[in-house]
Structure formats: structure tokens, C-alpha cells
Amino acid sequence: xxxxxxxxxxxxxxPALAQDLCQRDAPNGYKVRISLKTALGEDxxxxxxxxxxxxxxxxxxxxxxxxxxxxxxxxxxxxxVQTSRVSxxxxxxxxxxxxxxxxxxDVEKAVRMSRHRINNAFLLSDRTLxxxxxxxxxxxxxxxxxxxxxxxFGVVIGAVCVGIIALLISSLLQKRRKxxxxxxxxxxxxxxxxxxxxxxxxxxxxxxxxFTDDDRFTKL
Amino acid sequence: MRCLQVSNxxxxxxxPSYEELEKLENEEAGDxxxxxxxxxxxxxxxxxxxxxxxxxRFPYLxxxxxxxxxxxxxxxxxxxxxxxxxxxxxxxxxxxxxGSVGVWSAIHxxxxxxxxxxxxxxFLVSLYYNTIMAWVMWYFFNSxxxxxxxxxxxxxxxxxxxVSECERSSPVDYxxxxxxxxxxPDIDNTGGLQWWMVLCHVSAWALLFxxxxxxxxxxGKAVYITSTLPYAVLTIFLIRGLTLKGSLNGVKFLFTPxxxxxxxxxxxxxxxxxxxxxxxxxxxxxxxFSSYNSVHNNCEQDAVIISIVNGATAxxxxxxxxxxxxxxxxxxxxxxxxxxILTLLNTFDLPEGNVTENNYDQVLHSLNGTYPExxxxxxxxxxxxxxxxxxxxxxxxxxxxxxxxxxTKMPVSPVWSVLFFIMLFCLGLSSMFGNIEGVLVxxxxxxxxxxxxxxxxxxxxxxxxxxxxxxxxxxxxxNYWLSLFDSYGGSIPLxxxxxxxxxxxxxxxxxxxxxDDIEFMIGHKPNLFWQITWRFVSPAIMFVIFVFYFITKVQxxxxxxxxNPESENFxxxxxxxxxxxxFAIIFILAGIPGLSVPLxxxxxxxxxxxxxxxxxxxxxxxNTIAKQPLKLTLIDTLL
Numbered sequence: 028x029x030x031x032x033x034x035x036x037x038x039x040x041x042p043a044l045a046q047d048l049c050q051r052d053a054p055n056g057y058k059v060r061i062s063l064k065t066a067l068g069e070d071x072x073x074x075x076x077x078x079x080x081x082x083x084x085x086x087x088x089x090x091x092x093x094x095x096x097x098x099x100x101x102x103x104x105x106x107x108v109q110t111s112r113v114s115x116x117x118x119x120x121x122x123x124x125x126x127x128x129x130x131x132x133d134v135e136k137a138v139r140m141s142r143h144r145i146n147n148a149f150l151l152s153d154r155t156l157x158x159x160x161x162x163x164x165x166x167x168x169x170x171x172x173x174x175x176x177x178x179x180f181g182v183v184i185g186a187v188c189v190g191i192i193a194l195l196i197s198s199l200l201q202k203r204r205k206x207x208x209x210x211x212x213x214x215x216x217x218x219x220x221x222x223x224x225x226x227x228x229x230x231x232x233x234x235x236x237x238f239t240d241d242d243r244f245t246k247l
Numbered sequence: 248m249r250c251l252q253v254s255n256x257x258x259x260x261x262x263p264s265y266e267e268l269e270k271l272e273n274e275e276a277g278d279x280x281x282x283x284x285x286x287x288x289x290x291x292x293x294x295x296x297x298x299x300x301x302x303x304r305f306p307y308l309x310x311x312x313x314x315x316x317x318x319x320x321x322x323x324x325x326x327x328x329x330x331x332x333x334x335x336x337x338x339x340x341x342x343x344x345x346g347s348v349g350v351w352s353a354i355h356x357x358x359x360x361x362x363x364x365x366x367x368x369x370f371l372v373s374l375y376y377n378t379i380m381a382w383v384m385w386y387f388f389n390s391x392x393x394x395x396x397x398x399x400x401x402x403x404x405x406x407x408x409x410v411s412e413c414e415r416s417s418p419v420d421y422x423x424x425x426x427x428x429x430x431x432p433d434i435d436n437t438g439g440l441q442w443w444m445v446l447c448h449v450s451a452w453a454l455l456f457x458x459x460x461x462x463x464x465x466x467g468k469a470v471y472i473t474s475t476l477p478y479a480v481l482t483i484f485l486i487r488g489l490t491l492k493g494s495l496n497g498v499k500f501l502f503t504p505x506x507x508x509x510x511x512x513x514x515x516x517x518x519x520x521x522x523x524x525x526x527x528x529x530x531x532x533x534x535x536f537s538s539y540n541s542v543h544n545n546c547e548q549d550a551v552i553i554s555i556v557n558g559a560t561a562x563x564x565x566x567x568x569x570x571x572x573x574x575x576x577x578x579x580x581x582x583x584x585x586x587x588i589l590t591l592l593n594t595f596d597l598p599e600g601n602v603t604e605n606n607y608d609q610v611l612h613s614l615n616g617t618y619p620e621x622x623x624x625x626x627x628x629x630x631x632x633x634x635x636x637x638x639x640x641x642x643x644x645x646x647x648x649x650x651x652x653x654x655t656k657m658p659v660s661p662v663w664s665v666l667f668f669i670m671l672f673c674l675g676l677s678s679m680f681g682n683i684e685g686v687l688v689x690x691x692x693x694x695x696x697x698x699x700x701x702x703x704x705x706x707x708x709x710x711x712x713x714x715x716x717x718x719x720x721x722x723x724x725x726n727y728w729l730s731l732f733d734s735y736g737g738s739i740p741l742x743x744x745x746x747x748x749x750x751x752x753x754x755x756x757x758x759x760x761x762x763d764d765i766e767f768m769i770g771h772k773p774n775l776f777w778q779i780t781w782r783f784v785s786p787a788i789m790f791v792i793f794v795f796y797f798i799t800k801v802q803x804x805x806x807x808x809x810x811n812p813e814s815e816n817f818x819x820x821x822x823x824x825x826x827x828x829x830f831a832i833i834f835i836l837a838g839i840p841g842l843s844v845p846l847x848x849x850x851x852x853x854x855x856x857x858x859x860x861x862x863x864x865x866x867x868x869x870n871t872i873a874k875q876p877l878k879l880t881l882i883d884t885l886l
Contacts, residue, residue, distance in 0.1 A: 064599040110596035164406075176388035176443075183388075184450050190457045198461075198703055 048128060049107040049118045055128040056118040057138075058159040063113065066155035074113050078149075079106060082117075085148050090119060090129070093137035097122050135161050258756070261353040262343055265767055271344075272542045279344060280463050281539050287467040289549070291536055294474035294677025295527050296557045299379065299646075302674060305525070306565035307641035308517050310501050313508030318562070320509065320518035325558050328788045329522045331780035332745060334550035334773075336528060339752055340537030341546050342764045346688030347531030350538075354756045356855075360847030361751060362689055364744045365531035367840040369685030371736040372530070374713055375729045376679055377455065378720035379643070381447040383671045385427055386647065388447070390664035397422035398655040416818035419652045424810045427647070431723040432811040433823055434731075438723015448721050452714040455676065459683050459710075460703045463539055466680045473677040478560075480670035481567050484663075488570030491657070497573020498566060500636045512795075519792045524737070525557060529745040532681030535688045545769045547777075568645070575653035576635035583630035587611075590625055643726075646671060683709070727807055731825075735833050739800065740840035742793040747844050749786045758782060805833065 049056060059082075063071040072078070083104040090099040099122050109115040119129040138145070138161055146156055153163035263271070282288045309317045343350045348362030389396055400413035400421060408414070413421035424430050431438040458469040488494045508514050527533065537546065581604070588602045595614065602610045615622045640649060654663045687709060690696060696705050720729050752761060758781065766772045808820035825833075 060593065062599060111598040112592060112596040113598070114593075114596055175392050176385070179388040179391050180446060180450065183384075184453070187450060187453045187457060191453070194457065194460055194703065198701065202701075 048120065048126070049105040049116060051108045051116055053116060053118055055131045055134070056116045057131070057134065057161065058114060058116050060112065060114040060157040060159060061149070061151065062155040062157075063151075066151050079109075079115075081148070082106070085145050086117065086119065089137045089141040089145060090134075093133075093140050139164070258354070258760075268342075268344075268542045268767075279539065281541075282463065283467055285544075287463075287470060288536065288540060289552070290470040290474040291463070291466060291677070291680065292533065292549070292553055293556055294470050294674075295532055295536070295681030296525065296553060297474075297477070297560045298525075298527070298674055298678035299671065300521070300525055301557070301561045302564050302568065302671070303642055303645045305521060305561040306501065306568045307645070308521055309565050310569070310637070310640065312511070312514040312517060313505035314500070315502040315504035316506050316508050317514065317518065320515045321522065321561075322558070324515070324519045324522045324788065325554060327780060327784050328519060329526050329528075329557075330550055330554045331777060331785045332523075332528050332749070333526055333533070333554060334547055334777065335749065335752055335781060336533045337537045337546035337550055338761070338765055338768070339756075340534035341540050341542065341544060341768060344538045346535045346538065346692050347685065348689040348692040350534055351751065352692075354751060356851050357848040358747075358751050358755065358844075359851065360844035361744055361747050362531065362692075363847055364740060364747075364840040364843040365529060365685055366689040367843060368736065368740050368744065369530050369532065369682050370713075371732060371836060371840070373679065373682040373686060374717045375720055375732045375736075376675065376682060377451050377713070378448065378717055378725065378729060380451040380455075380672060380675045380679065381444060381721065382427065382643070382647065383668050383675065384451055385444065385447045386651070387665065387668035387672065390661050390668060392661065395651075395655055395660050395664060396426070397651050398660070412812050415812075417652070419648050419655075420818060422651075423643075423647045428726050429723055430726055430810050432813065432821075433809050434724050434727040434807065434829070435826060436724060440718060440722055441725075444721040444725075445718070448717060449714060452710050452717070455679055455683065456707060456710040458676065459680060459687070460706045462684075462687075462702055462706075463536075466684075470677060470680070473673040473680075476673045477670045480666050481564060483666060485563075485567045485570065487657070487663070488567060488574065491570070491574040493577025494570035494573045496577055496632065497569035497571070497636060500573065500633070501565060501569040516792060516795055519788060520738075520796070523745065523789075523792070524741070525561065526554075527678070527681055529741045529748060530681060531685035531689065535684045536681070543768055543770075547765070547769055547773065568640075568650075571650060571653045572636060572640060575649065575656065576632055576638075578653075578656050579635045580630050580632045583628055587627045587630065590627060594621065594625060727809070730807060731829070731832065732836060735800075736836040736840075739793070739796060739837045742789060742796065743841040743844065746786060746789045746793060749781065749789065753781055753786075805829070 061074065063074060080101065083101045083106065086104045087099040087101055090103070091097070099119075103120045103122055103125070104117055105120065106115050106117045119134050121127045121129055138158055142153070142161075142163070146152055149156055309321075339350060343353050345353060346362075347365040348359060351362040352359040397419045400409040400418050402408070403410045410421070412425060416424075427444075429438065429441050458465055540546075584604050584607060588604075588607060591597070591602055591610065591614065592599060595618075611622070611627075638649065650667065651664070654660050654667065657663055683706075687706060690709070691705065696708070719725065722728075752758075758778070762772050762778075805825045806822050807825060809823050811817065811821045814821040
């Protein structure tokens, strides 16, 4: 009889003891906040007891993965203070002694190690599955060897240099062509310019080319 | 009005006569360059007038002075001030066929100072304007990345969090003030040359050199792209902007009229100043460009067309800008509200979706009633759409902070970024063509460079010189120097010069002679509207604007806004007073171009006086010698 009463007490007491371990602002516990609608919108699933069980399983997995020697079970993850926000507190008990809690720091290490797996299990991200107190590590910045702007700058400056060289070459060529042209029809131009300016009076008559020396240099 | 005209001796000897002009026109002799076709001329002028001010000054003025109501003073002053001055510059350039120094020394030697003043102002403006081009190029180079560098804060040295300066302000602010300018907390610290900015600065001047190396031969080709591309990009942005959420909020905010603003004299002053600066008057560039026209080009029609195009572009650009600003403000407002809603949900553990944008105010009110201390402790941000719409929407802040932020929120951001900065670059480059023209042609007229030097060498030397002097603006404190040059170098002297231009043409050159010139060039005399505006209305408006500007600038203590991470109100810019040695610089910037008009006149007068006796002697000799051969030949023919 006494044994039976003791057994009954144990059955009732265990969860009560568990409740004492897990409470709001527990020193070794973490608060978890989940934002399903923000993450998934229309495809958001309902958060129910099955999901809670899944969470316990995932946390047990994370603890096993980190410690590797000890076999954590779903019963070692105790949840409490659930709200309709979808937020709750959890604590982790040691598999050897269910009254002993795993310290906060160890739990944090386990969560950090498997954060990516935990997020993916629930189709959430660092922002929508929050462990309050465990800050997500920032992504390492991607530093390319050459900053991309230097590449574009190089292209533009190359085009500008080509442009300047083309300009200088074309102006040199133009100058040479002009000089060549000048020596060839230099004689004709001299004759054209004489438009009958004699003694300071403009004689606007037509210039009779019969009087020009076409054959200044006799052709052989 | 003969009594009001000052006697101007020997004017005919200094300017080409009608016969000479006809000869030039018909025989196409003469070594002055010419436009290939009318389209090149119009595009160049449009490009010169339509610049960065149309994009980032006009929309701000419009929105801050009563939206739609601002159109009224703007249009009135456009007609009374802009169009007459424009017509005057076009006509006098076309008639006298010289650059600014040439034109004014031809009208009267004592007025050469106006030309020199124009040249100085063009030089000062070119210096800092091309630095803005360098900034645009930097952003353009950095737009070729999938995630734009100004969309997120960089991580700090030990990878524990974001850089503190960026976290406290915003990624776009940090990128502009720290990674682009690397600005110092005040103008006294120079901060040294920023190498990346020096590279962009040099490339901006090199690109400009290619386009202006042969004068209008090369600029005339370049303007086909630089003047038309901005319109294409603006249209693309308009279509994109109108499809974004919240764009109509911006347009409504811009154009909602507030008629009370019309009673405010500052509105009229700002409208007048905007019309004046928008038309790039008194820079000398317009005069130069018109002098390459054919003699019988219809300058009256051109003036009207250009004014309409300039005004319409300003309104169009304002609409486009404000669709994007409306989008950004709506996004920020939504983010602000969502942030507050999340805070409420988290604090009170309410299920998601309980508090939405619609019932936010109700829920907040009821929660405030039941848990007032908790609500106080939360420090919820006040979200006001209008304050987001009026944030930093002027000047470089608009282009490099507000607009870049809006672009990061649009899908396919790099494309929009590239388009936007190409547009800004083209707008600025086409204005630079006019500025540099206003520097190069007077230098040639004054004979500073030897005649044997080809055009390319002159352009190259000027560009290299401006590039070196412009290195002031790529230091750490460069931004402060730029706003100093902008406020003092590009404002007051222009008003003085424009006023002197009008008075010089109307009263020294002679309004009657000017009317005859226009009749010779376009076939009919200018009508009553032009007569009244040239003689009284426009000079009066210029004078009033100048007096008010001068009084306002002189009365206020010059202050500047500094980016100081250590200041109390960071990230708000800190207002600081200029140090005392800056006043010498301000005097040089504003005083020298303005004072060049009277000083040159006095110099010429004194030189004339002391050499007057020698001149008279020589003139008499020439007269006697010149008359003699005439007598001889007459006798010859009679015989």
C-alpha cells in the first residue's frame, strides 16, 4: 500500500518537479519566439502539440550532436509558459539526473552549432525563430580580390586613353594633309587672291585669267 | 530714348557691319567654327540649360513653396526674366560673332570687365561642377554589383556587429559620408587626398577633355547622346515609378497647392533665382554658342523654344523624382509601422496578425489605457508619412542618399542605379560643355595662349590646370569647400554680371541699334513685349533679386552643415560656423568676378588717359596720310 502511494506520488511529483525547473525567467532556460506568419505567410502551418514535440526532438538532437557522448531524449527538454504569440521557455535536464539542469552556456553552444539545422527543420530563419539571448553570428563579408569598381574604372579609363590617342593621331594626320595640300596648289591660290586691289581702290571687276603667268615654270 | 543712351564713339569700327556679315554668310569665309546643323545647336543649348539643378533643386523648391502654387511665380518670372535675357544673349552673340570678352570689348572697351567676370565665374563653377561628376562616376562604377554596397552596413573589425557609425545613421548615409567622401568633422581638417576620389576626378576631366578638345566640332557630336539620354532615362523611371506602391503619394505631395505661399516674398525670390540659374545666363557660354550660328538664324524663336523646353523639363523631372520619393517614403513608413507592431506583439505576447496597420492606432490606444508605463518604456517611433516625404530632398542629398536608398528597395537595383547615374552624368557633362566654353573662348580672345597652339593643346592645358586646382574638392573636407563655392561663387557675381549685361546692351550699345540688328538678322523688329522687358522689367527684377540676396547673405553668419560622428545629435548634420579665414576666400569667390566689371573699366580708363596724347598724334598722322593717295588716284582717273 505504502509502495503504491509512493509510486503515485512519484508519477504526480515528477511533472510538478519538472514545472519547478522550467519557469519564466529561469536562470538556465531560454525563451523561444516563433513568427510563423511573417516567415511563411499563406503557407504557415499551425503550431500545435505535435510541433512542440518536434521542437523537443530537435533540441535533443542538438544536445546529442554537441556533447556526443550523452544520449539526450525528448523528456530531457522541458517546455513551459506557452503563449499565443507562439513563444515559450525551455530548459534542458541532464540524461543521467533529471533534477539537474544543463547550464545556460552549454545549451547556447549546442544551439549555435546546430542553429542552421534547427531553422531548416521548421522552415524558418534566424529572424523568425528567435532564441532570446543567443545572437546569430553575422555572415562573413565577401571580399573579392579586386573591388568591382576598379574593374569598371579600368574599362572606362582604357576607353578614354584610346580616345585621346585617336584624337591626337587624327589631328596630326589632318595637319600633315593640310601641309601637303598647301604646297601643291600654292600657285593657284596666290592667283585667286589677287582680286584687283590697286592703289587702295577696290576694282570689282572680273579678273581676266589671260593675263596670269600660267607657265611660270616651263614644262619640259 | 536717345537721351538715356551714353555716347559710344567708334562703335562701328569695332563691330562687323551688315555688309561684312552678309559677305561672311554668303562666302562662308572666315575661320570661326560653325554648327553642322541647327539640331546640334539646339541640343547643345538645351544640354547647357538643363542640368543637375532641374533634377535636384527645382523639385525641392516646388515642394517646399506650396507645390502646385509654385508654378505660378515660376512661370511668371520665366516669361518676364528668363526669356528676355535669353533672347538678348542669343541676339548679341549672333550679331557680334565673338566670345564673351570679345563681345563686351567690342561694345565698349570699358565693358571688357563683364567678359572677364563671366570667365571667372565659369572657371569657378567648372572647378566644382566636375567634382560632382566625379562623385557620380564613383557611384556609377560601384553600381555593377549584385548587392549594391550602400544597401547594407559593413561588419566591424572583430565581426561582432555592424560598424557603429553606420548602425547609428543608415547604410546610405554611411556610404556617402564615409566610404565615398571620407569626410572630416569640420572644414579646418583637410583629411588629405582620397585616392579613389582622385581616380574618379581624373577620369571625369579626361572624359571632358575628349569631348571638348576641338571645340564644337567634338561637342556637337557628343550632345546627340548627352542631351537626349536623360529624357529617355527619365521616361523609363517614370514608367517604373508609377508602378511602385506609394508613388502617387509623392506626386500628390509635390503638387498639392498651398496658395498662402504666394504671399511669402521668399517664394518669389527663390523662383526668380531658380529661373536665372537654370538658364545658365551670364556665364558667357550662351553668347559663344550663338556666335557660331548663321547670321540670319531666328534667335527669337530659339529663345522661346529653349525656355519652354527648360521649364517643361523641370516639371517633368520633378514628377519623376517624386514618384520615386513617394515610393521610398511609403516603404519607410510601412517599415516603421511594422517595427512598432512587432514590438507590441513581442511585449504583450499577442498572436501574429492581431495588430495590423489598420487597427494599430486603436490597439495602441487601448493598451496605453491599461499599461501606460509599459508603453512608455517601449519608446515606439512616431511614423509620419509627410516627414519621410520631406526628408533631405535637395542637392547632393537627394541624388546620393535619398534616391540611392529608394533604388535599393526596387527589384533589380543595379540596373536602375546604372541608369540613374548615367543620366546624372549626361546632365552634368552637357552643362560642363557650356561652362568650359565660357572659359576657353575668353582665354583665346585675351590672347593668353600663343596663336600657334592648336585647339587641342589649349583645351588640354585648361583641363589639366582645372583638374589640379580641383583637387581641393577631393580631400576629406572637399564637400564643405564645394558648398562654399556653390553658395558664394555661383550666385551673387552672376546677378551683377547679368544686370550689367542688360544695362550695357540697352543703354551703351543702344536699344535702337539692337532693334535694327535684330531686324537685319531675323527680318522683323522685336515687338513691344521685348522692348518693355529689356528696358525696364528684367533689369528691375535682376536688381531686386540681387539686393535681397546680398542683404540676406550679408546679414546671416555663414554656417555649414558638418557630418560629425561625435556630435550630440548624430546622425543629424551639425551646424557649424565658418572659421574667420574663410571670409577671405568668400571675398575672392564672390568679390573678384563681381568687382572685375568696375575694376577693368577703371584700368582701361587710366591706360587710355595716360596714352591718350600719343594716340591722338598717331590718329592725326594716319588721317593725313590716308587722305592723300585718294586725291592722287582721282586726278589720275580724270586725266
